[in-house]
Amino acid sequence: MNSKIKIARRQPWKNNRILIAASLVLGVIVWLVFAFVNSDREERTIHNVPLRYDLTGTMASQLNLQPFFPSDVNPEDIRISVVVSARRYDTVTWQDISAQLIVENVNMAGDYSLGVRPTYARPGDEARFDIKNYYIGGITTQKFLAVSFDVERTLPFELIPTVIGEVKVPEGFHAGDLMLSKKYVSITGPQRKLANISEVRAETVVKEPLEKTTEYNKISIVPVDADGNPIPQFLVIEGDVNATLPVWEIAQLHSMVDFLGAPEAYYANPLRYTVTPSSVQAASAGIAPDHSLRVGTIDFAALSPGDNTKTFLAKDLTQIAFLDGTEAFVAWVDMTGMAERTLRLPADNITLSGKTKARLRDVQRVTVVGPADDLAELTPDNLAGEAIMAENTAASALEVRVRVVQTNQDGKEEAHPSCWVYGKYTVSAALG
Numbered sequence: 001m002n003s004k005i006k007i008a009r010r011q012p013w014k015n016n017r018i019l020i021a022a023s024l025v026l027g028v029i030v031w032l033v034f035a036f037v038n039s040d041r042e043e044r045t046i047h048n049v050p051l052r053y054d055l056t057g058t059m060a061s062q063l064n065l066q067p068f069f070p071s072d073v074n075p076e077d078i079r080i081s082v083v084v085s086a087r088r089y090d091t092v093t094w095q096d097i098s099a100q101l102i103v104e105n106v107n108m109a110g111d112y113s114l115g116v117r118p119t120y121a122r123p124g125d126e127a128r129f130d131i132k133n134y135y136i137g138g139i140t141t142q143k144f145l146a147v148s149f150d151v152e153r154t155l156p157f158e159l160i161p162t163v164i165g166e167v168k169v170p171e172g173f174h175a176g177d178l179m180l181s182k183k184y185v186s187i188t189g190p191q192r193k194l195a196n197i198s199e200v201r202a203e204t205v206v207k208e209p210l211e212k213t214t215e216y217n218k219i220s221i222v223p224v225d226a227d228g229n230p231i232p233q234f235l236v237i238e239g240d241v242n243a244t245l246p247v248w249e250i251a252q253l254h255s256m257v258d259f260l261g262a263p264e265a266y267y268a269n270p271l272r273y274t275v276t277p278s279s280v281q282a283a284s285a286g287i288a289p290d291h292s293l294r295v296g297t298i299d300f301a302a303l304s305p306g307d308n309t310k311t312f313l314a315k316d317l318t319q320i321a322f323l324d325g326t327e328a329f330v331a332w333v334d335m336t337g338m339a340e341r342t343l344r345l346p347a348d349n350i351t352l353s354g355k356t357k358a359r360l361r362d363v364q365r366v367t368v369v370g371p372a373d374d375l376a377e378l379t380p381d382n383l384a385g386e387a388i389m390a391e392n393t394a395a396s397a398l399e400v401r402v403r404v405v406q407t408n409q410d411g412k413e414e415a416h417p418s419c420w421v422y423g424k425y426t427v428s429a430a431l432g
Contacts, residue, residue, distance in 0.1 A: 043083050043132065049094045051075040051116065051145075053101040060106045065149040067101070068190050068234040073145065080118045081133040092129050096121050099134065106149050109192060113144045148234045150190030157200040157223070158184055159241065165206040169247050174283035176246035176321045178204055182239075185221060189235040198226045204243045213285070216243040248283035248321065253293035255279060257310075257331045261300040263370075263404075265418040272334040273298075281324045293320075295329040304369045304422040305335040339372040340422070343380050345402055350385040350427060358389055361428040366402055370419030382406060382416065387427055400427040 055061040069075045078099040082092060100117045118134045120126055161178035169175050180202050203220040218240045223231045255275035275295060296312035312329045314322050345363035352358060366383055368375060387400040402425055404416040
């Protein structure tokens with residue numbers, strides 16, 4: 001009995017409890033070793049790795065093509081996952097990695113889906129960290145980059161104001177047309193893409209009712225093709241465009257005209273005239289207290305008994321919207337009692353500025369308009385002209401401004417109070 005017990009103590013591995021304990025200790029040691037080894041290496045993402053490409057010796061280079069990237073993708077933000085030692089976690093930056101665009105298969109102008117080849121920036125960096133994966137921008141599944149190869153061009157396009165949504169304003173007010181801070185915009189991109197642009201829309205989104213004129217900053221510029229499909233990719237649009245959506249008060253406005261160059265007699269007693277239509281329903285940013293609407297200006301130099309009807313287009317009046325279909329205004333000036341007379345303008349009555357050595361000739365037929373009795377008293381000395389000749393000009397016909405004048409009681413020249421010159425004139429000048 002005693003001898004058996006002694007033998008059992010000399011062979012402990014035959015004891016099951018001792019073997020279980022030893023196995024547990026060994027397993028913990030192995031786990032700790034593996035945990036220590038694996039914890040020494042961690043995965044991190046390197047941001048803002050710039051995309052590089054080299055077209056030297058490629059077909060793209062021979063065809064003078066260059067890459068264009070989508071406007072919503074930043075080729076300067078290639079993100080690359082690396083496995084790096086925990087002790088060197090902060091030592092790996094974007095400068096340690098090169099993201100190379102694979103361009104070997106680009107052999108003509110067109111759209112391509114190209115991969116990116118991430119490599120070490122310097123030899124030996126593979127000992128510091130391992131490159132595991134890469135993706136473009138914030139999309140973890142995007143492994144290929146859309147690139148268009150073509151010749152670069154820049155063209156101007158007219159902007160088409162476009163409102164997205166329903167515009168609602170209070171009763172008694174009207175929303176005018178969308179007004180843009182620019183009429184044209186320059187777009188740079190592949191020439192094939194530019195050729196497909198049918199129009200460029202300046203889109204403003206309206207979501208809520210408008211109580212007053214509203215400003216919109218940095219609105220969307222959307223080039224579209226002939227079918228109205230957007231062409232947003234690969235295009236660079238110059239600068240920002242702002243927009244204004246006016247909200248104007250509606251009123252019944254009375255049509256009026258202004259006169260330019262009126263002789264003294266017609267300042268206090270203007271010529272009688274009519275405007276058709278005499279009043280319009282319109283919306284405007286600034287309605288006059290008397291509800292008058294100046295539809296245009298009539299220059300006396302363009303007014304005579306045979307030319308006394310003037311037309312003004314409604315579309316030329318800005319800051320106003322016509323709500324009754326008005327397209328034009330016709331102004332008729334009452335020339336009753338007015339007559340025309342043709343007089344000669346003597347060369348001696350023309351003042352020449354600039355080259356004073358030029359010899360001028362008489363202007364033979366100048367049309368003067370005014371009351372018949374006043375016209376009968378006029379002579380060629382009642383005409384005066386002014387012309388300008390630049391120092392280096394070789395022109396033989398100079399524009400001359402002709403006026404009707406008279407001599408007052410003090411012997412001084414002054415503008416005639418009731419007669420004016422109709423039309424534009426030139427004077428012949430001989431250099432020397």
